[in-house]
Amino acid sequence: MPISAPTAHPAVPRGLAGVVVTDTTLGDVRGREGFYHYRQYSAVELAERGTFEDVWHLMFHGRLPDAAERAAFVAHTASLRGLAGEVKAALPAIARAGSASGPLAGLRTALSLLGASAGMLPVYDLDPERRRADALAACAAVPTLLTALHRLGQGLEPVEPRQDLPYAANYLYMLTGQEPEPARARAVEQYLISTVDHGFNASTFTARVITSTGADVVACLTGAVGALSGPLHGGAPSRALDTLDAIGTPDRIDPWIRERVLAGERIMGFGHPVYRTEDPRSRMLRGIAQSFGGPLVDFAVEVESRVEAILAELKPGRELHTNVEFYAGVVMELCGLPREMFTPTFCAARVVGWSANILEQAEDSKIIRPAARYVGAPPPQPLPAPF
Incomplete structure (x- = not known):
């Protein structure tokens, strides 16, 4: 049977640099202008004037909340910070196993357990409201998981989350066991807001590729965490x-x-x-x-x-x-964060951006399946003797 010539594929830039792969309403990065935005708002202005919960609501619901919506959203997301018993029980073993690699590596395992214990189903099988509920639960739990894994790795007991503190202040409280000074909490909050989303970076694209398969929210987030852990991405x-x-x-x-x-x-x-x-x-x-x-x-x-x-x-x-x-x-x-928690803190912000991208990608049932250009020896070659 004759073998056809290799499939011809046009060359693309290394690393897909500048290649547009989809449309998005979540934001954009204008590199030549030194500007980026979330939805229709300047990300820097949001960091200067807004709260983390404001931006979270914007990314998930497409609009900034009014006063009543803000209060309801803050209360609801704060109520999701606690962990199921089976997840809490497994954290000491996860922390011990990842003692050399740190909380970000442990988060991959803990997130998977969180999704399994919550019975999260593939996004392909869920309606938009159920997908959003799963994403909210995962985002709210990530700071609790990260701080618990860090403290356990230091020989300390995890600190239970507080529902009366905003996202950033609660994160610092769970990390240190002390309510943070307002100036430090605000500085960390502004950092978190500034890193919620940033175009189709490696971890965001990874999350969207996994979402395109119809996988559950936590599977998509776990892949994104793996991408973030690389020193050329979030590890700097x-x-x-x-x-x-x-x-x-x-x-x-x-x-x-x-x-x-x-x-x-x-x-x-x-x-x-x-x-x-x-x-x-x-x-x-x-x-x-x-x-x-x-x-x-x-x-x-x-x-x-x-x-x-x-x-x-x-x-x-x-x-x-x-x-x-x-x-x-x-x-x-x-602000007193230990250096081993710098990249995990980045993750505590970016999980919201990943989740917004997951929710957007889940609306498109087309799987992301690019092609590669084969450049090896021409096939078919005879098998070597005496194979």
């Missing part, structure tokens, strides 16, 4: 802060940076695959950091200035500025 906030530690003092900035740039190494916290100007999230978080002040903030600002100057000299023509991770690490450090 603590690494950016590690850079400041490695430099140490102002006199070491130039030689330290030059050595690494000339060696072709990446400077964590700088550069972004979408933005060709300053990352608007970084600009906002710099302002938050400067409102706290102190030696760490002064040093970070000096490092930012010198790194950008050196990159402009050694890599002329390329726009390389701080991204969200650089000042996110500074803000979280100032």
